[in-house]
Amino acid sequence: MILSRVARGAAGVAVLLVAAEVAGRTGLLDTQIMPLASTVLAGAAGLAADSEFLHDVSATVEVWAEGLLLATLLAVPAGVLLGSLPRAETALRPVIEFLRPIPSVALIPLVALIAAADGTMKVTVIVYAACWPVLVNTMYGLHDVDPVAKDTMRVFGFGRLAVLLRVTLPSAAPFVLTGVRLAASVALVVAISAELLAGGEGGIGVYIVRAGSGYRIDLMLAATVWAGLIGLVVNALLVRAERGLFRWHAARAGVTQ
Template identity: 50%
Template structure:
C-alpha cells in the first residue's frame, strides 16, 4: 500500500505542476506581458486542441505519425533484441563490433535525414528508418546489460543437467533479460515519437502531426495551432508511456520498481 500511496502522491504533484504551468501561461497572456500572437492564453490553446479532435484530416495525420512510430519502433526491436542477445552471449562478437557500435551510436538521427532521404526518398520509409536507427541503441544496450545481470547459478544449474547453449538462453537468459528489454522499449518509444514528429517538421510536406505543426508555424497567427499540436504530441507521449509502464507492471510484477505497485503485496 505504501507504493500505491507514493504513486498517488506523485500523480497528484504532477497534476499540480501542470495546473500551475497552465495558470502561469494563462495569466501572462491575459495580462499582456507577452503578446498573444507569441503566447495565446492556455485556455484557447486547449480549446483548439480539443477542437482538433473532431477534425478528420488532423486525425489522419495523427494516424500517419503513429504508424511511422510503430513501424520504426517495431523494426528497432527486431534488430536490437537478437543483436543484443548475440553481443551479450558471445564476447568474441562483442569485441569485434564494439568499435563500430561506439562510432555509430553518437550520430544523431536528425543529421542523417539528407543522406537517408537520398537513399530512400522523402516518404514514410525515411521516417521509419530514422526512427529505427535512433531506437535501436536503448534496446540493444539494455539487452546486453540484462544478459550480464542474469543469475549465473541458474545458468550453471541447467548446464550441469545437460542443457545446451540455446536451452540456457531460452529458459534462463531471455526471461531474465525481458524486463530490461521492456525498459529499453519504453525509453525508445519516447525517442521514436520525438523522431517521428521532428522528421515530419524538417520535411515540411506530406502528412503527420509534425507536418501540421510546421504548416501552422508558417501561417499568419498560427501560434495557437502550433501550441495545440505540441499539446497533442505531449499527450501522445504521456499515453504511450503510461500504457508501456502498465504493461511492464503486469508482465514483470516481481521487479523491484513494480513490486507492490498494484496493491496489498507490499503491505503484508
C-alpha cells in the same frame, strides 16, 4: 501510491498552466508570440474534431509504430547475440559507441536522398534512433543474468540454447521492455522531427508546418500538446505492462508499485 503520484503530476501541470495563463493575461508574455494557455488547450480540444488533423495523427502513429517494431525486431536479436558473445561485443562496442551518439535528425537529408518514398525515409531514421536503447538494454539485461542460475542449468545437462530460452531471456526481458519504452519516446520525437524537416503527405509535424505558415501559433502549440499526450499515453501503457508482467523484477529492484 500510483494515484498519489498521478495526482502530484497533475497538480504540477495545473500550476504550470495557471502560471502561463496569468503571465499572458498580465502582459508578462506577449500573446501574439505565446498565446494564452487556455487558447492553446481550447485549440487542442478542437483538433479532436478536425478530420484533417486526425489523419495527420494517424500518419505519424503509423510510421512511429512501424519504425519502433522494426527497431525492436532488429535490436533484440542483435543484443542477445552480442550479450552472449563477449568477444564479439568487445570488438563491436567501439562501433556502437561511435554510431549511437550521432543525431538521427542529422541523417534526415542523407536518408531523404537515398530513400525515394517519404514513408521509407521516416521509418529508416526512426529505426536508426530507436535501435540503440533496445540494443544497449538487451545487452545489459544479458549481463545481469544470475550466473549461478545458468551454471545450475548446465549442471543438470541443459545445453546453451535451453539455458538461453529458460533462464537468460526471461531474466533479461524486463531490461528489453525498458529499452522499448525508452525507444518509443525517441521514435515519436524523430518521427515528428522528420515531418518537420522533410515534410511529406501527412503527419503532426506537417500540420505544425502548415499552421506556422499561416501564423497560427495557437494551432502549432495545440498540435504539440497532442504529440506530448500521445507520448505520455504510450509511456504510461508500457510502464503498466512492465509492472504487470515483471512484478518479480520490480520487487527485486526495490521499486514501489
